[in-house]
Amino acid sequence: MKLHVEKAIYGGSGLARAEGKAIFIPFTLPGEAVEAEIVSDNGGFASAELRAVLEPSPDRAEPPCPYFGQCGGCHYQHAAYATQVEIKVAILRETLERARIADIPTIKTITAEPLSYRNRIRLHIEKNPFNLCYKFRKSHTNLPIDDCPIAAPILQRAIATLNREGKSLNLTEYVTEIELFTNSDESSLLISLWTDRLTNAAKQILDEMSPSLRQMLPETLGIGIFAAERNRTTSKILAQSGSDFLTYSSCDRRYRVSLGSFFQVNRFLIDHLVDLVTTGERGSIAWDLYAGVGLFSLPLTERFAEVTAVESSPSAVRDLRENLRNTKHRIVAADTAAFLRQDLQRRRPTPDFIVVDPPRAGLLREVTDVLAKIRPRKITYVSCDPSTLSRDLAALVESGYRLRNMHLLDLFPQTYHLESITHLALD
Numbered sequence: 001m002k003l004h005v006e007k008a009i010y011g012g013s014g015l016a017r018a019e020g021k022a023i024f025i026p027f028t029l030p031g032e033a034v035e036a037e038i039v040s041d042n043g044g045f046a047s048a049e050l051r052a053v054l055e056p057s058p059d060r061a062e063p064p065c066p067y068f069g070q071c072g073g074c075h076y077q078h079a080a081y082a083t084q085v086e087i088k089v090a091i092l093r094e095t096l097e098r099a100r101i102a103d104i105p106t107i108k109t110i111t112a113e114p115l116s117y118r119n120r121i122r123l124h125i126e127k128n129p130f131n132l133c134y135k136f137r138k139s140h141t142n143l144p145i146d147d148c149p150i151a152a153p154i155l156q157r158a159i160a161t162l163n164r165e166g167k168s169l170n171l172t173e174y175v176t177e178i179e180l181f182t183n184s185d186e187s188s189l190l191i192s193l194w195t196d197r198l199t200n201a202a203k204q205i206l207d208e209m210s211p212s213l214r215q216m217l218p219e220t221l222g223i224g225i226f227a228a229e230r231n232r233t234t235s236k237i238l239a240q241s242g243s244d245f246l247t248y249s250s251c252d253r254r255y256r257v258s259l260g261s262f263f264q265v266n267r268f269l270i271d272h273l274v275d276l277v278t279t280g281e282r283g284s285i286a287w288d289l290y291a292g293v294g295l296f297s298l299p300l301t302e303r304f305a306e307v308t309a310v311e312s313s314p315s316a317v318r319d320l321r322e323n324l325r326n327t328k329h330r331i332v333a334a335d336t337a338a339f340l341r342q343d344l345q346r347r348r349p350t351p352d353f354i355v356v357d358p359p360r361a362g363l364l365r366e367v368t369d370v371l372a373k374i375r376p377r378k379i380t381y382v383s384c385d386p387s388t389l390s391r392d393l394a395a396l397v398e399s400g401y402r403l404r405n406m407h408l409l410d411l412f413p414q415t416y417h418l419e420s421i422t423h424l425a426l427d
Contacts, residue, residue: 002054005032008087009023010095012075012416013047023048027069027078029057030087059160065114065414066148072137074234076152081114081413086183088418089408092386099390103395107420110276112268114413118151119267122179122192123159124368124424127172132159133300152267154186161216176228178220181246181257182219184267184283188246189219190259194228202238221246224259235260245319246402250274253298256322260315262292274299276407276421277380283352287376289336290357301327304353308332310339327389340370351376362388365395372399379424386418394420402427 003016014028016036022045025036033055034046053060063069063077076084089107096104116117123132126142133142146163149157158180171178171193179192190343191213202225214220220243226235237260250270257263262268278299283299286308288297291309293316298306301324308330311317317333324331332339336358354376356363362385363371371379372395379401383389393403404423411419 001036001038003036005030005034007306008091008391010091010416010418012379021046025050026075028053029059029079032057032060036127039114051104057083065147067134067143067145070136070287071134071143071145072139073134075416077414081111084114085109085111085408085410086415088410088416091235092408092420095386095390096393099394101390101394101403103403105403105405107408108169109191109408109410110269110272111410111413112266112272114410115149116152116156117266117268117413118148118155119183120179120181120263120265121148121151121155121159124177125171125175130167130172132163132166132178133188135324138185141384144214150194152182152186154182155180158189158217164309165216165391169212172352177226181263183246184249184255184270188221189217190218190257191217191223191241192259193223193225195225195238196228199227199238206239206241223396250295251299253294253295254323255298256319257293258315258319260317261319262297264411269409269411270295273382273409273411273419273421277355277382278303281353281378281380283377285346285349285351285353286353286355287351288355289318289339292316292357294323295327296322296355296357298327300353300355301329306330308351310334313390337364337366338371339404340367340374344370344373348372350356350374353378353380354378355382357382358388359412360385360388368392368395368399375400377426377427378404381424383422384417386420391420393424396424400426 005014005016007030008418009013009015013024013026016023019324025048027033027050035052036050038046038048039049060093061080068077115271126133126144126296133144136143174195175193176196177194181190206225222244224240225238243308245256248255249255251274282303286300286304286307289311291297291311310332312335401424404425407421409419
């Protein structure tokens with residue numbers, strides 16, 4: 001059917017309507033007339049596949065990646081980059097408005113180079129013939145690739161090298177996935193491998209392949225093998241060779257980041273993120289909730305008399321202890337909700353400033369309720385999901401906070417993923 005695309009929606013699709021029914025079509029842009037075929041009908045809405053662009057938007061662009069449309073990783077390469085950012089701002093504002101948040105400030109944007117930005121990629125391994133792969137869109141089937149234009153140059157070179165020489169490592173016999181992580185100047189690599197078999201032989205396997213893998217990728221500092229366990233957010237490390245961490249520099253500070261620890265992926269915008277969250281904040285007490293390896297905690301120790309960093313991941317906590325060494329700090333190895341419940345019972349002094357950087361699920365009601373009772377003077381919320389952000393901001397605004405300012409920091413160009421930083425204060 002012929003359809004007119006009204007707007008872009010979160011998730012990467014364009015919204016059109018037919019006889020009152022919402023139809024979602026990927027790879028379309030607002031204002032376009034397209035021909036599409038419905039592939040699933042859910043009663044109130046339907047999903048369609050694009051068959052032809054009849055009247056293209058002037059903002060339509062040639063995708064820089066030959067796998068775009070097949071690969072499930074990117075969603076917006078068909079749009080000029082400025083348009084991608086405009087789409088994300090519109091989606092964020094509309095999501096906030098739907099949550100009935102009043103007095104939404106102007107959403108300021110910060111962007112950088114939209115390609116070659118990722119410092120970390122995770123790939124699947126195809127056995128015959130050997131090839132590194134992403135997944136086909138909406139599929140669990142491997143998509144062999146030779147390049148990834150959004151990856152840092154060293155990671156692109158690593159893809160080419162492993163595709164060319166990786167068969168000699170016998171990776172396919174033991175390994176299902178490989179992750180490559182590089183530091184800020186691309187001088188070092190950490191390699192993580194996942195296996196779903198022979199866990200008791202992991203050290204022997206790693207000892208056999210490690211010399212050849214290091215020769216292929218000489219920047220490699222360390223290699224780890226993890227157990228590929230379903231339905232687990234973290235993986236158990238089975239064996240490790242070389243260093244178990246690399247050093248990542250940001251804003252003239254050095255961070256230890258271990259195998260298995262989370263770190264922000266956009267190598268061009270990490271400094272901007274740190275500055276947005278921490279610059280101008282000073283006082284006696286600060287809390288960094290969901291602290292990770294201490295990306296925000298470390299600069300906060302320079303501005304506050306006491307900093308409490310809360311983190312539940314064991315590998316991140318180890319990094320956090322090292323990164324905050326010789327500073328005035330307190331590290332709590334716990335879930336954020338549990339920490340807040342305990343703090344409320346102990347009635348410690350109220351912090352001047354709290355940073356929250358939760359996972360995609362957001363803070364949830366329990367955390368916003370406790371924050372409303374603790375009532376810090378300022379809260380900065382770093383979010384990677386507009387829906388959960390809007391839900392949480394609505395709860396905080398209801399408890400007396402106002403939105404001071406908001407930024408959209410485009411950490412994930414070419415994708416629908418949306419990172420924002422919101423500064424809140426008590427009225």
